[in-house]
Amino acid sequence: MKDLVRIFWVGCIMLMLLGVHPAQGQTYNLMPQPVQLVPGSGHLAIDGSFRVALEGYEEPRLEAAAARLMHRLAKQTGIPLSDGLETDPGKATLVLHCDHAGEQVQSIKEDESYQLEIGSRQARITAPTPVGVLRGIETFLQLVTLDAQGFGAPGVQIEDHPRFPWRGLVIDVARHWMPEDVLKRNLNAMATVKLNVLHLHLTDDQGFRVESKKYPKLQEMGSDGHYYTQAQIAELVAYARDRGIRIVPEIEMPGHSTSWYVGYPELSSGPGPFQIERHWGILDPALDPTRPEIYTFLDGLIGEIAALFPDEYLHVGGDEVNGKQWDRNPQIQAFKKAHALKNNADLQLYFEQQLLPIVQKHGKKMIGWDEIFRPDLPKDIVVHSWRGPESLAQTARLGYMSILSNGYYLDFVLPPADYYRVDPLGGAAQSLTPEQASRILGGEACMWSELVSPENIDSRIWPSTAAIAERFWSPQDVKDVGSMYRRLDVVSRELDWVGVTHLSSYPLMLTRLAGVHSPEVLETLADVVEPIKHYNRQGARAYTTFTPLNRLVDAARPESVKARLFSELVDQLGANRDAVRKQLLAWRDSREALLPLLQQSALLGEAQPLAEDLSVVAQAGLQALDYLDAGKAAPPSWVKDQLMVLDLAAKPRAEVMLMIVPPVRKLVEAAGKGSL
Numbered sequence: 001m002k003d004l005v006r007i008f009w010v011g012c013i014m015l016m017l018l019g020v021h022p023a024q025g026q027t028y029n030l031m032p033q034p035v036q037l038v039p040g041s042g043h044l045a046i047d048g049s050f051r052v053a054l055e056g057y058e059e060p061r062l063e064a065a066a067a068r069l070m071h072r073l074a075k076q077t078g079i080p081l082s083d084g085l086e087t088d089p090g091k092a093t094l095v096l097h098c099d100h101a102g103e104q105v106q107s108i109k110e111d112e113s114y115q116l117e118i119g120s121r122q123a124r125i126t127a128p129t130p131v132g133v134l135r136g137i138e139t140f141l142q143l144v145t146l147d148a149q150g151f152g153a154p155g156v157q158i159e160d161h162p163r164f165p166w167r168g169l170v171i172d173v174a175r176h177w178m179p180e181d182v183l184k185r186n187l188n189a190m191a192t193v194k195l196n197v198l199h200l201h202l203t204d205d206q207g208f209r210v211e212s213k214k215y216p217k218l219q220e221m222g223s224d225g226h227y228y229t230q231a232q233i234a235e236l237v238a239y240a241r242d243r244g245i246r247i248v249p250e251i252e253m254p255g256h257s258t259s260w261y262v263g264y265p266e267l268s269s270g271p272g273p274f275q276i277e278r279h280w281g282i283l284d285p286a287l288d289p290t291r292p293e294i295y296t297f298l299d300g301l302i303g304e305i306a307a308l309f310p311d312e313y314l315h316v317g318g319d320e321v322n323g324k325q326w327d328r329n330p331q332i333q334a335f336k337k338a339h340a341l342k343n344n345a346d347l348q349l350y351f352e353q354q355l356l357p358i359v360q361k362h363g364k365k366m367i368g369w370d371e372i373f374r375p376d377l378p379k380d381i382v383v384h385s386w387r388g389p390e391s392l393a394q395t396a397r398l399g400y401m402s403i404l405s406n407g408y409y410l411d412f413v414l415p416p417a418d419y420y421r422v423d424p425l426g427g428a429a430q431s432l433t434p435e436q437a438s439r440i441l442g443g444e445a446c447m448w449s450e451l452v453s454p455e456n457i458d459s460r461i462w463p464s465t466a467a468i469a470e471r472f473w474s475p476q477d478v479k480d481v482g483s484m485y486r487r488l489d490v491v492s493r494e495l496d497w498v499g500v501t502h503l504s505s506y507p508l509m510l511t512r513l514a515g516v517h518s519p520e521v522l523e524t525l526a527d528v529v530e531p532i533k534h535y536n537r538q539g540a541r542a543y544t545t546f547t548p549l550n551r552l553v554d555a556a557r558p559e560s561v562k563a564r565l566f567s568e569l570v571d572q573l574g575a576n577r578d579a580v581r582k583q584l585l586a587w588r589d590s591r592e593a594l595l596p597l598l599q600q601s602a603l604l605g606e607a608q609p610l611a612e613d614l615s616v617v618a619q620a621g622l623q624a625l626d627y628l629d630a631g632k633a634a635p636p637s638w639v640k641d642q643l644m645v646l647d648l649a650a651k652p653r654a655e656v657m658l659m660i661v662p663p664v665r666k667l668v669e670a671a672g673k674g675s676l
Ligand code: ACM
Pocket: 319, 320, 369, 386
């Protein structure tokens, strides 16, 4: 311990000599990291006398933001705070100064910059627009901490603005229905990390989730009664705008559209009859692009959607049309021949060509997935790249704007670091000229909802999306994974204050799994497993939209923080021998309490082999430590046997993986060599 203290102080002195404030990236738990932060000497105390004043331009959105700020601060500190605004800026603890109005309908051109200055008497946020003030408020709130003196914020001067204008999250409300409160709490969390686009995937084979008054059979027959009314959409749009967030609606076509045909089979290219789809994948039903009536229908529908969502962009989907219904329809085949359309890609282009003027007629610009792109589209469309960074770079080269989602698929259930490393201007985009690169507007994290419910969707979105938000907002050179994790840990806990349930749903789901028993025992196992990655779950069993998502794999988080921290201890074994041994002993001995618990729960029987392996793997780690402690290499036959055990334990069971296997493998391999 004494050694650690000495290393810490030597480190601090070295950092000071290098001109880097030791607090930077450590005590400032900011995410995203601002463009510039200059530490000051003061400290602003926060107590019951805290008051906010508006200065300069004022509007209801700023008043609402000030009220929310007071409410959040009161909640975070537990200190009762008065709701009212202070009218005299001289007497306020925090002054929100806004220069002028922002855009009526927020666009990619909105100025989101702000400055934040915290002194020992007062803090000031200065921004050109209300949205800039909103961004500054979130930075201020992240700086409020509790120390030995009480609640307060450190003296700082911050200058900040986003790197990309389009920083989004896709929520798929079609595969699994997500009620309004799920969206609202996620909008709150998005605002805390300065994201500015919620892209709603409103329609798919499994549901048509928005009310059409012109074509009511869309939602009445295509949604099981689970859709947003037009009034609810208006409320969501206003809720998002209050937080500086645009809502971009996606009406997916011509594929991924089975739900439309339950009420309107005449729109489809196949004979029907149709039912709401309970499975997922790339399915056959598609609009019939050859029939003029569908464009009349789309004109009516898009007119309604365009009026509901004020955003300048309307997402028309366009991905994954398998063309099978088109191939089977003789009338469509004849049409292709008559119009010299060589293949189904040509037929889809024909469809998009008819669609574009309809979208434009209703005052919108078109955004769609990779597949809609062709090089004679107007230059104000946005291509949404999901298939790879090459398509992103290629569209930018050809003069088109694009956003990146490839690499940000939250349904791959990857650890935050994997998403954090993906940069919209990385990979193929590195070869772009500055002008071409400026056409890459940013990106969107994607939460496809095949295997999430309202109960656990937040646990797939957060905290990874906070790391992605930093990638979209902060300068490109902010990319240290260690710093990201130190800050993410704190920010993740703070996110709970605004209502997302990524942390709070976990003990509840474990409580369900444990039945009448205490979930704490189960936590020992659940804390060290992760769901299998990418789309491997989909092949593991026959899922439908009705399959209960109440198993260990549904509760398990995308990253086992426990296993990551254990891995870090193993990497620094010299300083952490005791901690590593203690942890391994706890895992080895967990079996005794775990097995009876797993045996009595119908939902947990499948996890028994994992509990056995947790114990066996920990035992291998302990033996490896013994060899390392003795300073002699373990016999090759022992190493071989242990590696075989580890290979078996590394295999997924119950659709989860035991994440302590890789660090224990390191110990075993080190034991074979006699040192780490
Ligand atoms: C997609 O994932 N097919 C957009």
